[in-house]
Amino acid sequence: MNPLRTIWHRLRSLAQSRAAKREIDEELRFHLDQRIAENIAAGMTPDEAARDARKRFGNLQTVREECRETRGANPGETIWMDIKFAARMLRRRPGFTAVAVLTLALGIGANTSMFSLLNLLLFRPGPYPHPDRLVRIYRTSPQAQDWPHSAADLIDYHEQNTSFEKMAFYDWDVFNLTRPDDSARLLLGISTTADLFPALGVNPLLGRVFDTNEDQPGNAVVVLGYNCWHRDFGAATNIIGRTVRLNGESVCVIGVMPANFDYPLLWGKVDAWRPLALTPEQRQDRGNHAYLALGRLKPGISSPQAEAEMKAVCARLPNVGHDSLRFVPLVKSGFGEVVGQRMLYCSLGLVGFVLLIACANLANLQLARAAQRWREFAVRSALGASRIRLMRQLLTESLLVSAVGGALGLALACCINTIISRRIPLLMAGGRFNLPSIDVPLDVRVFLFALICSVVTGIIFGVAPAWLASRSDVNDALKEDRRGATAGGRWQNWLRQAFIVAEIALALSMLAGTGLFIGRLKQLTGIDPGWRVNGLLTGAIVMNTSVYSGGADGQKAQAAFRQELETRLNALPGVESVSFSRSFPIWGFNSSGNFTIKGQPAPKSGEAPVAYKEPVSPAYFQTLGIRIQQGRVFTPDDTAESPRVLVINESMARQFWPRANPIGKRINIGGEREIVGVVNDIRFPADLSPPDSPFQIFYPLSQMPVDRVFYVALRTKMDSESLADGLRRAVAAVDPDQSITEIQSAREAIEKAITGFSLLGTLLGVFAALGLALAAIGIYGVISYSVAQRTGEIGIRMALGAQKHQVLWLVLRQGIVLCLAGTLFGFGGAVVTARLLSALLPELSTTNPITFGTMTVLLMAVALLACYIPARRATRVNPITALRYE
């Protein structure tokens, strides 16, 4: 006998069950007709013939049934029956079903939503062909793992390596687009070498991309992003060849990129792509680390191979700063913010607890239900249902609940994602500019996740009750009239209490974890950043290159622009002081470089310390409220012609001149400069990770001009909102072609920048509250059940003279024991959670005993309240009723 054939038959009959029935009928009918025909031929009347045929055939109905049964001892059909039966049972108890489905929907929804976020940010491959061959190249230093590069280094790598098919470098950029109505719109763009497009392997949607010949200073081409093309040009197909005004220059649109080129992990939605167009000076510059690099490996070359080769290249090049390089496959590099990435994992872990608690709760509900259906099961097994059959029935019910819950959860995840998606950009891309929102799609992987979640939860919370129910002793159960206090009963009670202990433990671990997370977040954002956040208005100014280009004239023009703007702003009522700087200290300073100290032994190659480099105007320290600790800060006398000077921060002074006065010492950082002052350290409130370098060096803006973008800051006496207009008007008054963007108070900027973190904090808080509520419901359910079970006992006790408080204590005691046991385990869980959290997020590492304590008290309070309600009900038991009830 061939088992495969049997299976095949069954499968086939499952698929064709109805057709099979028809076939059987047809075959039997043929037989009867044939017999009748024979009979008639033999001379019978039609009536006689039919009667004889039926007699010879036997019972037609029985034969038909037997055939069907043989045809399909059909598991498919019984499963379908199970499902129908389960649906009927669930419909009959809408309360239970609603609670169960909603609990699961919340659990699965929260988990699916977190997973889809993770999926988007960490697992989705880029929309590029052969994404496995794409790598990003970072420079590492003792302080950080993902520094950008200097142009000169990159050019050397590009020329000397043999591993890459294409290698490109690029930098974030912004462009002022002058629209037909003469208003300027700020486009978020990228300036890149021409190889970027072939490296990624994406062709333009319209027109063409620029080539290496066009990647020169003075070029006049732009490739638009899909989003910008739609938004600003109405998706006009005749856009190619049109001239637009970017940064006050006339530039020709040569191409439009397709929508899928906007890869959220690399750059989100980019409005415009322009050639990087390095000047000959920039090509020589090894000091300014500003460029990001990525490349496409040649087929068959692995990322480690390429990395090894590139290191060899570095070693050969005499001029390259001997930093080490790090290659990261594009698919893994996406979410650059390590902290954010870990936070996501943490959140997914914590959200998993909600699902576990939901499972424990549902298992308890199922147990209670199984107890109520004790007799039903006993009767069914007396009638010959096997244990497996009963277990299968109960499991089918659980799975049905979890499937419906999963579907609802998916819908819920959809809603949560819409809310989250608006805030993700703030988690990414350094938050320097406001990126448009990014959709969090629900793709196949997310669907699979939700499916697996529901199936696994269905099995988890269904197996134990099913197993217990199937153990019921038929004789006992049938004799027992309603209480179900059978051998299985003790097991059941034990299991139910174990679930409660587990729930409390999980809820406590979760509360403690979340509490620590939020507490630490509050603490971090509450730290004094070293500058006065309140009463500060900021804005970003992007200079139009046409007038304010990099050359000496352009810089003069820039200086004049700032000078005039400063005068006008100082004249505004309510403004105390005005300053300019290259960046604004929310995320970090935009530039950094290696330095050596004159008179101190040169560090080993590759270990030269790195410092942030920040050019600022003289009033910067006063405006931001930074304290001067030694020496002086810059004055208007520090001009482009005067001696080169620097101000350093406290950490740097302490590190390199622990016992000496740093004033007057000299540092080599792309030219020798003298230290004239020491100021306190500045922290970046939105960056919760330790800064890339603790060292900060300030330059006079006059001696180190910025390229294009700089920030203006106003220290104000009055409400800064009302000054925003004044600021905008002042810029327009100095140069009408010039736009200012991101006008906001420093407080607003910080809040916006940490939205991602606070959003996660809020989410976790909500999840923890959800877990707590579920645990409370679980405890309430179990204690209520036990009160109902002990009504008779309580009645007797009261009839024999037990006081109300004694009864109350009797019930509460049970709850308290459970709570204490749960808390005990929960402490263990909380310690583990805290450990995991601090391992994942060293920035948020803390074991704050106060948080632990608070959360324990909170949990105990809620749990005891949940016990108290049924306990009070127990005290109201009327002994007479209770005894009669018995």
Place this chain on the structure above:
Amino acid sequence: MTATKAELLQGTLDLLILKTIAAGPMHGFAIAQRIQQCSEDVLVVEEGSLYPCLYRMESKGWIRAEWGKSENNRRAKYYELTRAGRKQLEEETAIWERVHRAITLVLRTA
């Protein structure tokens, strides 16, 4: 006890069917007719019981079925032996002959 008896009877019917269709593809009605004719009307099968038997043997893979046209041009299901069926037929025939001989021996000597 009843089970053994049923099995024996069932087994016998199996053997008869297998032997009958060994001659060539045949539909259920023809099988019943043929058994009756060949046994000189001694073995009258309750015709309905033939079909569950056929289905069981089909699911065991001894015979296979195919829809075809009957003599009077109606759709009918034809059964034929598979290789496994042929082997089964040989085995069952051998068993039957052994049992038959044994019973005959007992009847003669007793």
